[in-house]
Amino acid sequence: MEWLDTIIQGVLLGGLYALFATGLSLIFGVMRLVNIAHGDLIVLAAFLGLAMVEGIGLDPFVSLVIVVPLMAALGYGLQRGLFNLTLGRDILPPLLVSFGLSIIIQNLLLEIFSADSRKLQVGALETASIQLADNLAIGVLPLIVFLCAIGVIVALQIVFYRTELGRAFRATSDDQETVQLMGVDNRHIYGLAMAIALGVVAIAGIFLGVRTNFDPSIGPARLLYAFEAVIIGGLGSLWGTLAGGVVLGVAQAIGAKLDPGWQLLAGHLAFLLVLLIRPRGLFPRAID
Amino acid sequence: MRAAETPRFRIERGTRASRSGALVALLGLIALAAGPWWLGTGNMRMVTEIAYYLALAQMWNLLAGYGGLVSVGQQAFVGIGGYALFVLVILLGVPALAALPIAALLTAIVALPTAFVVFRLRGAYFAIGTWVVAEVYRLVFAQVSALGGGSGQSLPVDAIKAIAETKAGREMAIYWIGLAIGIGAVALVYLLLRARQGLALTAIRDSETAAESLGVHNLRAKVSVYLVAATGTGLIGALIFLQKLRISPDAAFSVTDWTANVIFIVVIGGIGTIEGPILGVIVFFVLRELLAGFGSWYLIALGAVAVAVMLRSPRGLWGLIGERFGLDFFPVRRRLKLLARAPDKLP
Numbered sequence: 001m002e003w004l005d006t007i008i009q010g011v012l013l014g015g016l017y018a019l020f021a022t023g024l025s026l027i028f029g030v031m032r033l034v035n036i037a038h039g040d041l042i043v044l045a046a047f048l049g050l051a052m053v054e055g056i057g058l059d060p061f062v063s064l065v066i067v068v069p070l071m072a073a074l075g076y077g078l079q080r081g082l083f084n085l086t087l088g089r090d091i092l093p094p095l096l097v098s099f100g101l102s103i104i105i106q107n108l109l110l111e112i113f114s115a116d117s118r119k120l121q122v123g124a125l126e127t128a129s130i131q132l133a134d135n136l137a138i139g140v141l142p143l144i145v146f147l148c149a150i151g152v153i154v155a156l157q158i159v160f161y162r163t164e165l166g167r168a169f170r171a172t173s174d175d176q177e178t179v180q181l182m183g184v185d186n187r188h189i190y191g192l193a194m195a196i197a198l199g200v201v202a203i204a205g206i207f208l209g210v211r212t213n214f215d216p217s218i219g220p221a222r223l224l225y226a227f228e229a230v231i232i233g234g235l236g237s238l239w240g241t242l243a244g245g246v247v248l249g250v251a252q253a254i255g256a257k258l259d260p261g262w263q264l265l266a267g268h269l270a271f272l273l274v275l276l277i278r279p280r281g282l283f284p285r286a287i288d
Numbered sequence: 289m290r291a292a293e294t295p296r297f298r299i300e301r302g303t304r305a306s307r308s309g310a311l312v313a314l315l316g317l318i319a320l321a322a323g324p325w326w327l328g329t330g331n332m333r334m335v336t337e338i339a340y341y342l343a344l345a346q347m348w349n350l351l352a353g354y355g356g357l358v359s360v361g362q363q364a365f366v367g368i369g370g371y372a373l374f375v376l377v378i379l380l381g382v383p384a385l386a387a388l389p390i391a392a393l394l395t396a397i398v399a400l401p402t403a404f405v406v407f408r409l410r411g412a413y414f415a416i417g418t419w420v421v422a423e424v425y426r427l428v429f430a431q432v433s434a435l436g437g438g439s440g441q442s443l444p445v446d447a448i449k450a451i452a453e454t455k456a457g458r459e460m461a462i463y464w465i466g467l468a469i470g471i472g473a474v475a476l477v478y479l480l481l482r483a484r485q486g487l488a489l490t491a492i493r494d495s496e497t498a499a500e501s502l503g504v505h506n507l508r509a510k511v512s513v514y515l516v517a518a519t520g521t522g523l524i525g526a527l528i529f530l531q532k533l534r535i536s537p538d539a540a541f542s543v544t545d546w547t548a549n550v551i552f553i554v555v556i557g558g559i560g561t562i563e564g565p566i567l568g569v570i571v572f573f574v575l576r577e578l579l580a581g582f583g584s585w586y587l588i589a590l591g592a593v594a595v596a597v598m599l600r601s602p603r604g605l606w607g608l609i610g611e612r613f614g615l616d617f618f619p620v621r622r623r624l625k626l627l628a629r630a631p632d633k634l635p
Contacts, residue, residue: 034411034412034413034415034416036360036415036416082595082599085599086598086599090602091358091411091412092352092358092559092598092602093598093599093602094412095358095412095415096358096551096555096594096595096598097595097598097599099360099548099551100552100591100592100594100595100598101591101595102591103544103548103587103588103590103591104587104588104591104592104595106587107584107585107587107588107591108588110584111583111584111585111588220419220543221423223416224416224419224420224423227413227416227420228420231409231413231417261427261430261431262431264423264427265424265427265428265431268420268423268424268427269424271420272405272420272421272424275405275408275409275417276405276408279408279409
């Protein structure tokens with residue numbers, strides 16, 4: 001029963017990691033861009049939530065109404081003003097520009113919010129749980145996060161496969177030259193893809209802040225979890241990304257159970273193991 | 289062309305800049321080598337730091353600029369080199385200076401299986417994969433209590449005393465080793481690029497497919513360049529922590545210190561050139577001294593400059609200067625020079 005509990009906690013933690021990873025997976029799928037600043041953008045969203053909570057006294061969940069559009073607008077702006085200038089055959093410019101952006105965001109947050117560890121308070125919800133058996137309970141908050149991750153992925157699947165915008169995304173992903181001949185402005189499409197990705201990042205950031213402590217330096221670690229979830233799940237598959245997040249979460253939970261110092265290590269080792277056994281991930285879809 | 293005819297062209301590599309540059313560089317090096325007699329302790333530390341940052345930048349430039357392998361995980365090898373030195377000195381009683389080359393060798397041994405894992409990822413994924421591996425090493429070293437666990441440990445006094453009896457003697461030894469490693473890194477990259485391997489690397493950089501079709505074994509060339517850069521980085525790491533006399537997982541595997549700064553140096557100076565990292569390291573230290581009082585604004589400024597350079601001038605500052613004035617201090621390209629008497633028609 002104790003182990004079952006560990007695995008359930010791991011699965012639910014995986015929901016948060018899937019939320020981290022979905023934005024990364026999306027922008028890779030549409031424009032083959034790997035954004036090193038992804039983790040720092042998650043932390044930025046958490047701090048924006050904090051500013052809403054402390055500044056105008058909003059509930060963290062209500063702050064999503066402001067933070068999501070704000071991050072989406074930032075995403076569109078970043079893509080049009082910065083990342084679009086780096087796209088091309090060479091992988092170096094997007095990598096280095098996003099790396100520079102990562103350092104800039106981290107240190108700006110450090111200047112504005114200091115290095116103190118923060119948290120978004122949601123009151124009684126933080127400790128609420130559902131009793132499944134005598135010594136088995138599920139936290140309500142982790143469950144909400146997990147269900148939200150599923151909701152986000154379902155919504156993105158609908159956008160991708162049922163809408164005109166999704167068709168443009170898929171076409172741009174397949175062949176960015178031809179799609180322009182068909183009258184699609186791919187710079188705008190890329191901007192929209194990044195806007196959606198950062199909208200998801202905003203949700204991920206608020207949930208991060210609600211579930212755990214955060215400070216300006218934790219962005220890169222979130223990037224690594226997101227990246228690992230994407231690779232474990234297989235490139236280009238959103239459901240695979242959820243599976244990747246769950247694998248990572250369960251590995252970390254088991255590691256933490258064996259020895260608290262092994263939590264992060266166990267997650268990374270699970271990733272390396274998948275990389276060695278199935279280099280293309282568990283559910284590969286895109287061909288790199 | 290008949291055998292009796294004299295060739296009408298000559299293959300040249302040296303340039304006027306490279307010959308006069310070599311003379312100036314030689315004079316500068318003699319002055320620096322005499323540093324202990326005219327530089328103060330503080331300045332000697334600074335020169336050592338500049339030298340090892342130059343060496344780190346050359347290693348990363350070799351990897352990313354010439355090998356096309358953009359790594360964000362070179363701090364793994366700085367840390368392993370540093371920890372190898374501490375293991376050798378503290379646990380095995382090896383004299384510190386003798387431990388330096390052994391630490392480099394040990395880093396190479398660790399880099400081989402690491403390459404096996406990270407080479408499963410390509411391009412941008414390789415970059416983040418190397419970062420994951422560096423994190424794994426950091427977390428593993430934090431678990432080893434014999435090495436001080438997460439809080440780290442210092443070199444014992446008698447091991448430090450064994451380097452040289454006096455403080456001045458130790459500073460002198462570390463200064464010269466640092467200088468030698470800085471210059472050695474430049475020389476290594478230069479000689480490597482002028483050799484066959486360099487030609488192969490340059491070909492891969494320009495077009496992987498074309499290089500492969502001409503008989504270059506791409507993967508082998510890339511793995512070798514990865515191992516050379518890892519070994520060099522390990523040696524530099526060992527020196528860095530010999531100078532600092534104290535090591536901890538967070539300092540040894542710091543992504544900001546050993547990778548972010550290094551990437552900024554190379555990108556600002558000019559990636560894919562030997563002059564670039566030299567210029568970049570000068571810009572880096574000037575900016576650092578100027579902005580020392582502004583805390584993290586310094587890193588923000590550095591990041592912004594690097595982003596601007598990458599967008600406006602992807603070949604860096606050296607790309608602008610070198611092209612404008614036709615300068616080439618480290619000629620690794622071959623030039624075809626036609627002699628005065630031009631042929632009537634091309635053969």
